[in-house]
Amino acid sequence: MFSFESFLDLPLLWYGLIITVIFLYVLLDGFDLGIGILFPFAPTDACRNRMMNSVAPFWDGNETWLVLGGGGLFAAFPLAYAILMPAFYIPIILMLLGLIFRGVAFEFRFKATGKSRRIWDYSFHLGSLVATFMQGMVLGTFVHGVAVDGRNFSGGPFDWLSAFSAMTGVALVTGYALLGATWTIMKTEGDTQAWARNCARYMMLCVVLFMGLVSLSMPLMNEDIKNLWFTLPNFYWLQPMPILSVIFCIMLWRDLNTGREFRPFFLSLGLFLMNYIGIGISTWPWLVPFKVTLWHAAAGPESQSLLLLGTVFLLPCILCYTGYCFWVFRGKASHEHDAAY
């Protein structure tokens, strides 16, 4: 049996990998969930076709990052997986059901004719909305912490319901909608693009509002988080993040008004990254916040070593061919639904 634990901090490496994977999921599925959230508000059916076509080749791959996030957590930190999944039982199930309704809509919508297409439009919209809202609630509950006894979750089935988690749920909905809108700006033109630009403006304002609310409420909720951010010298070291966030916001607002097509999407990603790092720093080094650390939750070194060996080779390959697929489908999306095949 081989193991790299003698010269590598395996749990730390895996923590890095898992948060990278979850971030990639948030970015990639974020924009296609966002498109689902904005879907019924698009001005015409042609717009909707364009939006759907712009993500149809990618949604399978995007959702696979969620499987890798779940599978990776199970493999690298089985204890955290075993505590968090029962804690988030209902929101996870609702998220999965939401993902089912939106996922099948990709295939069914283009095969439906007449009025039945409406059903799949709403299946796509509501599925995306529910899945996103639940992911946001899971995030809120996660930061808030869950009840743990020994190696098990010990709280009740509705512990995840709180005003804070509801707020993070709505926050994520606006965040994904921003990603979806800026993606649409990048991948479409004409009316659809103009509409998406307008959406992006509103969504950006909401995102800024929620960023402020979450940044304020987290230190208020938890003493450790407050001490982490507001003591010297941490305060100075952590300044680049709020500053960068503000810069990204200003640039994004200007881009939305000056007609840039590509940069808004990447600025939105940057904004997400800043928030994500902020949450990561606040919950460090907890994998089940304030109860189980990442070292405590880690799988055995043999297990982490084997999968690490595979990941080191496979993840770059995956990123390369995912990039290739995005490159194949570069350019503006068509509105003709039979262009699908």
Added chain:
Amino acid sequence: MFPHLDPVFLARAQFAFTVAYHITFPAFTIGLASWLAVVEWLWLKTGNPLYEQVYRMWVKIFAVTFGMGVVTGVVLSYQFGTNWSVFADKVGNVLGPLLGFEVLTAFFLEASFLGIMLFGWNRVSRKMHFTATMIVATGTLISAFWILSANSWMQTPAGFRQGANGLLYPTNWIELIFNPSFPYRFIHMVTGAYLTTAFVVGGIGGFYLWRGLHINHARIMLGMAMIMAIFVAPMQLLFGDMHGLNTFKYQPAKVAAMEGLWETEQGAALRLFALPDQTNERNTLEIAIPKLSSLILTHDFNGEVKGLKSWAKTDRPPVFVVFWAFRIMVGLGMLMIATGLAGLMLYLKKQLFSTRWFHMWCTAMTPAGFVAVVSGWFVTEVGRQPFAVFNVLRTSETLSPVPGSSVAVSLGAFVITYGLVFTAGAYYILKLIGKGPETTEDDVYGSHGVKQPPLVTDLASQTGGRDV
């Protein structure tokens, strides 16, 4: 009134439902991806547009099936945690990396290149498109490799040790991944998936021929399906037998349940029909062939086969389900072999494409593979009970600390959702089948390059297409 409504039973029912529902899609897509690769290869090699049209028709069905497979598969990767968190905690070290590898080596390949396969026609070269199909087909097989390795480990665990805290740790990855039942289960499942696809494709081809539609395409479908039925269905009997002998060696209680055998017997009979009665430890209404079971399992007319009473009552699997699921699977396998034989005879008499009863029969056999695959999984999974990891971890000790009501409600939600999705999916697939292959202008030309007046096609559909 509902004595079974305990959390363990509910969680098992939920897993059984979601996993059985899910497996029908991979069982079809594993075979369909490989078959599509062959069809596209034939198209590239011969340039015959019929192959392209067949490909384009089936790739749409593939897309619908694959999409449903993806969304129901995501559910499973989280269900280990939601319903079986103690299991996840205890075996995470062992099974986690295997499932991780499945995602890294297979899921991304399939999901990424599926996009090119479906939407890439005008964006990549024909060769690149073919490569994408090949990659998707390979991805489905790699995925089967890992998931069957993980499942086989739960049946015949090897290469691990149990820590003082009750957690399981790997000691030898090669022994763990290539555990004793893995090669048999992998081959048996992949062959099962190929046969499932063959009977769907052959069934639709048979349906078209029966109704006199899309004759030239239907010949390709039925012909290729019959090649599988003739050669692969009998091989599956052999693989299944080898798998059974492996189970007899490592999980004899499961085999006893499959055989409905309560007492240990020398020269055990093969029960064709029986109603196993778990509480009274006997069968009612038994029809049996003497000594045949011993012959199959031990290759000796008087070989000893252990009966269920050799194990404590609490260590026995539920017999009725295992017994009947096994018979359904084997029975359908036999029908598949018979279909292959009949197909061979008709082919040799040059009547394969003109025998209507056979086309109707093939149409009726369309769902055979799905039923057989799901039955087979019931045999092996229910037969593993009462253990989650055979002889190591009891199913009852692996449950999440969630209330039974949560499990019951989520089970209900899954049943309703899957019911809706399945109905819609089946409807759209049937619509695609009803539409058939899309023909371009080239198509009015027959396969020999002779222009056929459209009238012939109309006439053919009225006369059942026998003369075309």
